[in-house]
Amino acid sequence: MNIHEYQAKTLFEKFGVYTSKGVAVKSMDEIDSALAKLPDGVIVVKSQIHAGGRGKGTFTDGFKGGVKVCKSKADAKFTAGKMLGNTLVTVQTGPAGRKVQTVFFTTGVNIKKEYYLAILLDRVSSRPVIVASTEGGVEIEKVAHETPERIFKVFIDPAYGLAEYQVRQLIFQLGFNPTEQKNAAKLIRNLYTMFWETDASMVEINPLVTIEGDLVEALDAKVSFDDNALFRHSDIVALRDLNEEDSKEIEASKFNLNYIALDGNIACLVNGAGLAMSTMDIIKHFGGNPANFLDVGGGASKDQVVAAFKIILGDPNVKGIFVNIFGGIMDCNVIACGIVEAVKEVGLKLPLVVRLEGNNVVAGKKTLADSGLTITSGDSMADAAQKIVHLVNNHATPL
Amino acid sequence: MAILITPETKILVQGITGDFGGRHAKLSLDYGTKVVAGVTPGKGGQVFEHGSHKVPIFNTVAEAAKATGATVSAIFVPPPFAADAILECVDAGLDLAVAITEGIPVKDMVRVKRVMQGKKTRLVGPNCPGMVCPGAGKDSHGGCRIGIAPGYINKKGHVGVVSRSGTLTYEAVFQLTTKGIGQSTTVGIGGDPVNGTSHLDVIKLFNEDPDTHAIIMIGEIGGNAEVEAARWIKAHCKKPVAGFIAGATAPAGRRMGHAGAIVGGAEDTAAAKIKVFQECGIEVAVTPSDMADALIRSAKAKGVKLS
Numbered sequence A: 001m002n003i004h005e006y007q008a009k010t011l012f013e014k015f016g017v018y019t020s021k022g023v024a025v026k027s028m029d030e031i032d033s034a035l036a037k038l039p040d041g042v043i044v045v046k047s048q049i050h051a052g053g054r055g056k057g058t059f060t061d062g063f064k065g066g067v068k069v070c071k072s073k074a075d076a077k078f079t080a081g082k083m084l085g086n087t088l089v090t091v092q093t094g095p096a097g098r099k100v101q102t103v104f105f106t107t108g109v110n111i112k113k114e115y116y117l118a119i120l121l122d123r124v125s126s127r128p129v130i131v132a133s134t135e136g137g138v139e140i141e142k143v144a145h146e147t148p149e150r151i152f153k154v155f156i157d158p159a160y161g162l163a164e165y166q167v168r169q170l171i172f173q174l175g176f177n178p179t180e181q182k183n184a185a186k187l188i189r190n191l192y193t194m195f196w197e198t199d200a201s202m203v204e205i206n207p208l209v210t211i212e213g214d215l216v217e218a219l220d221a222k223v224s225f226d227d228n229a230l231f232r233h234s235d236i237v238a239l240r241d242l243n244e245e246d247s248k249e250i251e252a253s254k255f256n257l258n259y260i261a262l263d264g265n266i267a268c269l270v271n272g273a274g275l276a277m278s279t280m281d282i283i284k285h286f287g288g289n290p291a292n293f294l295d296v297g298g299g300a301s302k303d304q305v306v307a308a309f310k311i312i313l314g315d316p317n318v319k320g321i322f323v324n325i326f327g328g329i330m331d332c333n334v335i336a337c338g339i340v341e342a343v344k345e346v347g348l349k350l351p352l353v354v355r356l357e358g359n360n361v362v363a364g365k366k367t368l369a370d371s372g373l374t375i376t377s378g379d380s381m382a383d384a385a386q387k388i389v390h391l392v393n394n395h396a397t398p399l
Numbered sequence B: 001m002a003i004l005i006t007p008e009t010k011i012l013v014q015g016i017t018g019d020f021g022g023r024h025a026k027l028s029l030d031y032g033t034k035v036v037a038g039v040t041p042g043k044g045g046q047v048f049e050h051g052s053h054k055v056p057i058f059n060t061v062a063e064a065a066k067a068t069g070a071t072v073s074a075i076f077v078p079p080p081f082a083a084d085a086i087l088e089c090v091d092a093g094l095d096l097a098v099a100i101t102e103g104i105p106v107k108d109m110v111r112v113k114r115v116m117q118g119k120k121t122r123l124v125g126p127n128c129p130g131m132v133c134p135g136a137g138k139d140s141h142g143g144c145r146i147g148i149a150p151g152y153i154n155k156k157g158h159v160g161v162v163s164r165s166g167t168l169t170y171e172a173v174f175q176l177t178t179k180g181i182g183q184s185t186t187v188g189i190g191g192d193p194v195n196g197t198s199h200l201d202v203i204k205l206f207n208e209d210p211d212t213h214a215i216i217m218i219g220e221i222g223g224n225a226e227v228e229a230a231r232w233i234k235a236h237c238k239k240p241v242a243g244f245i246a247g248a249t250a251p252a253g254r255r256m257g258h259a260g261a262i263v264g265g266a267e268d269t270a271a272a273k274i275k276v277f278q279e280c281g282i283e284v285a286v287t288p289s290d291m292a293d294a295l296i297r298s299a300k301a302k303g304v305k306l307s
Helices: A005-015 A028-036 A073-083 A140-146 A164-173 A178-197 A227-232 A247-254 A273-285 A302-313 A332-346 A361-370 A381-393 B019-031 B061-068 B079-091 B106-116 B166-178 B199-208 B225-236 B270-279 B288-302
Strands: A022-025 A043-047 A067-070 A087-089 A103-107 A111-122 A127-133 A151-155 A200-211 A215-218 A222-225 A258-261 A266-270 A292-295 A320-327 A352-358 B010-014 B034-039 B047-050 B053-058 B072-075 B096-099 B122-124 B130-133 B144-147 B156-163 B183-188 B214-220 B241-246
Touching: A005 A022, A005 A178, A005 A222, A022 A028, A028 A073, A043 A073, A067 A073, A073 A103, A111 A140, A111 A178, A127 A140, A127 A164, A127 A178, A127 B106, A140 A151, A151 A164, A164 A178, A178 A200, A178 A215, A222 A227, A227 B079, A227 B106, A247 A258, A247 A302, A266 A273, A266 A302, A266 A381, A273 A292, A273 A320, A273 A381, A273 B166, A273 B214, A273 B241, A273 B288, A292 A302, A302 A332, A320 A332, A320 A381, A320 B166, A332 A352, A332 A361, A352 A361, A352 A381, A352 B166, A381 B288, B010 B019, B010 B061, B010 B079, B019 B034, B019 B047, B019 B053, B019 B072, B019 B144, B034 B061, B053 B061, B061 B079, B072 B079, B072 B144, B079 B096, B079 B106, B106 B122, B156 B166, B156 B199, B166 B183, B166 B214, B166 B241, B166 B288, B183 B199, B199 B214, B199 B225, B214 B225, B214 B288, B225 B241, B225 B270, B241 B270, B241 B288
Parallel strands: A266 A292, A266 A320, A320 A352, B010 B034, B010 B072, B034 B053, B072 B096, B096 B122, B156 B183, B156 B214, B214 B241
Antiparallel strands: A022 A103, A043 A067, A043 A103, A111 A127, A111 A200, A127 A151, A200 A215, A200 A222, A258 A292, B047 B053, B130 B144, B130 B183
């Protein structure tokens, strides 16, 4: 689960990770009172969306920049007015962009130098790793590629936690002056505590900056959490912003379906994550384009199948459906009955190819054949994938 | 022979009185697996009945292991309690804990994995379909089935299968069996970013097992476990190996069902992994329908008989 920068900075304050004062607003009416809470001078206005590249983004009405430095409060108010309710397109949002529903004001600071700091899970060692760099405010992937010697890592033993010598190692490597070292050490320790205690999957500060007074500040904040651990963090669940999520994905999660929208036109309904991924792959392999990832799980019920069909058909791009089920334990006939019911209920007009294999498959295939519906049957995954791609690409009527 | 388990292995089931654990304990009993004990704290002394089978239930893993000689546990307990259940197996000195549970917090697994360092217990999973060692009977009856995989699609033989994904494993096993090719052991290592047994661990075991003549390795986007295993295969494994990587069309940054299936950097895309497979002499299945055929191609090239 992702949260906004302004929410992340509230968490930073709670855990003692230094960041400059800021106020978030969701409507024009709140702007004056919000700005009154900040000192006069330079104000930074930041669009709050769950995507990076905001500064270089462009709004759909042509207004440039999702993050703007404003010289006065009047200027900040004008800029926030331009952003609120407007749609911001960045390298990470895709061409559709994201509607800005919250704007964050922070006080401007004089930056001495920019750094990079992040904590995440290292899969190879199965331990948290702190990644830091003297190169901040730029893409870290680029730094890693071009100047790997400027990236520093410490791996944390979960049995002990972050050790002081590791903190020292980082602050010396980053080349801070003595006062900055003290401030940076405190920030790193507190950030690790936050990462560990909140079950974060990643915290990233890019840039981390040094400013006048030798302070070390988190200028930006990107935080995501382990979905599996949300059951023990109701305070974090409360930060979830449904506006940032696909409405079909939210609907799917209500039925325990795992749905992710893609930009193709062949919808897939599959049991199991690995099989669902490879169903998308095989559609592409035979010249089609998958419209979604949809895993109905290991024990799909009739209701789930009906719900899945409705969600799939909520995507106007869908021109055909491919159902791929390997019923190891699950009864193929139960799935077949679900498909027949779903097709009747939604009055499906699009081509549908079903590949069933596994437990009670003969009865399942008979149910489909006897239904009187135009359902194309596929023998193997490859056979079925070729059939649906053919039907969709040739706008053919079902066989 | 097989790896890690045999048809004689005695298993216990943690969470046998739950819907999920109970249903699969029954299916394992039907398959002929030696399910000798159940563990549910507070229900010690009760009996889990299925047909003529009467499986005693214990309060703790240690008691169950001592009383019945079980050496392997199948863990079906809910996510908030699953890490604790794994640690209980470690403390009881079991040989193997197979964690089926999906949705265990990553932090819990980071801690569990650290505690397990240097201990004798091996963990397979979590978030995995488990393991199957096919038996000699009809539809491989009499084998050892630990977890949720369908037993009947297996066939006793000499191909080792290792995979992160459940249904994709069944797909591979089904293709092999349909073509008359049997399996020595099938291991589902699970779709989580932190797991107990890696692709490489299983590949090493298959390589040492005289009963395993060829290997299918199924992977996904995310992490570098498949790449690590492929490089080892190139250097050490003479047996024919076929590979498949799911997720070529997955967009970066989106979690594809499995917590571990997410493209973070350039190295963990499907294309990058497939390239390494090819460089390491692994026959790559072009589509998931091609997994058994890919292994047949690899075996033919190396002059190895599969059945």
